[in-house]
Amino acid sequence: MLFDFYYLIFLPLPVTRMDFLNKSDYKTPLLFPVRFDRSAKVIHVLDETRLPWEETYIDVRTLLEAERVLFEMKTRAFGQVLLFLYTVLLETLGQSAGEPATTIDAVARRFKEKRPTFDFLSLAALLKNAAARQPRASLDEVAEGFIRGFDALRRKRALSLAQILPSPANILTLCNVNGELVYLYYALKSLGRQAHFFVSETRPYLQGTRLTLFELQREGIPATLLCDNQAAFLMREKRITAVVAGADRANKKGDVINKIGTYALARLARYYGIPFYAYTQYPVDADIKKIPIEQRPPEEVFMFCEAFRGTVESIYPNFDITPAEYITAQATPEGLISRKS
Amino acid sequence: MNIEQVDNALLVWGPLDEKSAAYVQRQKRIIVVPEIRPFLIGMRYNLLLLKMRNPGTVYCTDNMLGLLFFKQAIAELLLVYTKEDSRGVTAISGSLYAATLARLHAVKISLHPGPVLNYNALFKDADALSLCGRKLFSGAAVVAPAEERIAYAELGKYEKIEQ
Numbered sequence: 391m392l393f394d395f396y397y398l399i400f401l402p403l404p405v406t407r408m409d410f411l412n413k414s415d416y417k418t419p420l421l422f423p424v425r426f427d428r429s430a431k432v433i434h435v436l437d438e439t440r441l442p443w444e445e446t447y448i449d450v451r452t453l454l455e456a457e458r459v460l461f462e463m464k465t466r467a468f469g470q471v472l473l474f475l476y477t478v479l480l481e482t483l484g485q486s487a488g489e490p491a492t493t494i495d496a497v498a499r500r501f502k503e504k505r506p507t508f509d510f511l512s513l514a515a516l517l518k519n520a521a522a523r524q525p526r527a528s529l530d531e532v533a534e535g536f537i538r539g540f541d542a543l544r545r546k547r548a549l550s551l552a553q554i555l556p557s558p559a560n561i562l563t564l565c566n567v568n569g570e571l572v573y574l575y576y577a578l579k580s581l582g583r584q585a586h587f588f589v590s591e592t593r594p595y596l597q598g599t600r601l602t603l604f605e606l607q608r609e610g611i612p613a614t615l616l617c618d619n620q621a622a623f624l625m626r627e628k629r630i631t632a633v634v635a636g637a638d639r640a641n642k643k644g645d646v647i648n649k650i651g652t653y654a655l656a657r658l659a660r661y662y663g664i665p666f667y668a669y670t671q672y673p674v675d676a677d678i679k680k681i682p683i684e685q686r687p688p689e690e691v692f693m694f695c696e697a698f699r700g701t702v703e704s705i706y707p708n709f710d711i712t713p714a715e716y717i718t719a720q721a722t723p724e725g726l727i728s729r730k731s
Numbered sequence: 732m733n734i735e736q737v738d739n740a741l742l743v744w745g746p747l748d749e750k751s752a753a754y755v756q757r758q759k760r761i762i763v764v765p766e767i768r769p770f771l772i773g774m775r776y777n778l779l780l781l782k783m784r785n786p787g788t789v790y791c792t793d794n795m796l797g798l799l800f801f802k803q804a805i806a807e808l809l810l811v812y813t814k815e816d817s818r819g820v821t822a823i824s825g826s827l828y829a830a831t832l833a834r835l836h837a838v839k840i841s842l843h844p845g846p847v848l849n850y851n852a853l854f855k856d857a858d859a860l861s862l863c864g865r866k867l868f869s870g871a872a873v874v875a876p877a878e879e880r881i882a883y884a885e886l887g888k889y890e891k892i893e894q
Contacts, residue, residue: 442868564794588873591859593766593792599859599868607870615859616873617768618794619825623875626827654797657835658828688732691792695863698774702764702782703732704790710798 410580411545418605419445421541421569423465424472426479428530433476437464439595442604453481453500461504463595467636468568471540474501474513475533482529490529491518506682507647507709508638512674543723545573551667551721552577556631559583562621562659564590565649566601567636567669574634575611587613588630590621592649594693594706618651625662633659633666637720640670644714644729645678650707656716665718672723684708737761737789737804742796742838744829745811745822746772747780748846754892755809756784763805765793767825770854770877771863796829800836808833810889811845819882823850824875830886840889850877 423436433450439462440446448464450456456477459465465473478497482490498514521532552574555561559578563571571587578585587606592598599615606613616624624630633655637646646652646668659666686706692699719728740761747755755762762781766773773790781788791799799805810830812820820842833840851857855864858872883889 590794591768593768593794596862603868603870614871614873615868616875617825617859618792619768619828620859620873620875622828622831623824623879624873650792650798651794652797653801654794654828654832657797658831661831661835683734685733691790692774694867695771695774697863698778702778702788702790705732705734705737705795706791707734707795707798710801 410549410576411542413576416569416572417608418569418572420566420601420605421572422472423469423568424476426476428479431480431483433473433480435459435465435473436469438466438469438597438601439464441600450477451480453477453497456480457500457504460501466505467566467638470501470505470508471513472537474498474510475517475536477501478517479530479533490521494518505684507684509671509674512672516672540723544570545577547669547721547723547725548573548577549580550726551634551669552581552583554719554726555583555585556665557583558631559585560588560629560631561585562588562590562624562630562633562655563598563602564618564635564651564655565592565597566605569605570636570669571602571634572605572609572611575606575609585612587611588624589613589615590618590651590655591615592651593618594691596694597649621655622658625658625664630659630664633664635666635668637668637670638709639678639681640668640673640720641676641678642673643678644673644717644720644727646670646712646717646720647678647681647683647709648712650710653710653712653716656712660716666716668712668717668720670720670722678711683710732789734798734802734804737763737799739806740789740799740804742799742805742808742829742833743773743777743811744808744826745845746848747777747811751809751811751843751845752780752784754843755781756786758786758807760787760806762786762788763799764788764790765796765829766790767823768793769824769856769858769861770850771856772823772854775854793825793828796832800832800838803836805833805836805838807839807841809841809843811843813845813847813878815844819880819885821878821880823878825879827879827881827885830881834885834887840886841892842886842889843892
């Protein structure tokens with residue numbers, strides 16, 4: 391059984407919403423921030439650290455270069471999934487049958503050393519399983535099918551979540567989930583509902599401001615930026631009707647690990663009676679407290695205020711843990727799941 | 732520094748003055764100084780004041796408070812306020828965030844009177860669109876008062892420190 395402590399909320403997808411599921415004219419580059427040019431043997435990685443000021447791509451030609459852009463957080467979230475898949479393809483070019491499995495595991499281990507919280511090992515297992523199920527397909531075709539399938543699931547889970555969000559949906563969010571809020575907006579719109587996003591800036595890297603606000607603005611979606619500590623004020627003022635966050639890791643018990651600041655929003659949301667939803671991937675059977683929390687170089691906490699760097703001791707835990715009891719429901723590739731009461 | 736090294740700490744929220752800084756200095760604890768957006772009071776004000784007094788300080792961003800409370804690394808919240816009446820206190824923007832998280836984790840809240848500052852005149856960062864005095868982004872930002880009211884009922888148990 392996939393979920394031990396949860397039950398699935400079965401919501402049939404409305405057939406009239408095919409317009410949303412098939413929509414392709416998105417303007418945000420963050421839906422697919424990493425692309426692979428097979429003929430040139432180069433991976434193009436959107437440099438998310440330069441957004442919103444510059445939309446530039448970094449060329450990656452080796453595993454070492456891939457590791458570097460990963461560690462420097464040039465890409466993250468769905469981008470690191472794409473980077474993993476394409477790095478595997480890059481490394482397996484010219485290999486004979488049987489070798490790819492070893493390469494997949496090796497790339498996963500190397501990536502995990504750079505970003506220890508993300509579950510590259512499970513991703514590797516998924517890719518190998520997908521390859522095993524399609525013995526006649528090339529790894530290229532398997533990876534592309536994997537990406538198309540994952541994107542279809544992203545749209546479906548946006549639609550599933552849209553169906554249970556309150557109307558009007560005044561959604562508080564943080565960090566960035568690579569275009570999934572754009573999907574959520576159009577899913578809500580396809581259901582005839584209004585939405586407004588309140589984007590928490592997400593210090594110190596400002597992924598909320600630089601990425602989420604950027605992509606919402608580019609799509610013309612109503613959005614308002616807030617300082618991370620203004621969440622309680624907005625909740626008390628009843629200006630927020632739901633909180634939606636991503637998740638880098640989740641376990642079958644329903645706990646999630648996500649960007650630093652998620653736990654605080656979940657606790658405050660519960661206190662103010664606001665539902666909290668998390669987009670999660672494939673949950674694992676693990677004690678979430680035993681998963682290492684990545685700690686970035688402490689001086690990075692002074693990002694954008696470099697004059698103060700080195701003046702004092704600092705900390706920079708990149709993620710926090712939100713226990714299942716504070717999560718109203720998870721939007722997973724399998725559908726919406728909620729705690730058993 | 733590693734977050735595991737932060738333990739039994741005093742969290743400072745609001746602009747310190749000589750008296751409140753002296754109180755902080757008397758605590759034989761790690762002092763956690765969050766940045767306190769949008770004005771960056773922690774970075775641009777409290778750190779400078781505390782540096783002269785040299786207690787062990789650790790700097791973090793505001794969104795790290797949840798994890799610090801979750802890990803039971805904070806033993807006390809020092810909430811600096813500027814006004815009080817029979818119903819509650821007025822303190823810098825974000826105080827409700829820090830105080831509610833402290834209360835939800837059963838962390839002691841100490842109220843200390845602090846300086847009345849004209850934030851908008853002293854600091855250029857009035858909202859989330861700017862940082863360190865530079866307007867970095869465009870768009871709509873939450874317009875929140877520089878200070879916010881917190882009812883005593885919202886604080887739960889608290890202790891007043893009068894110097």
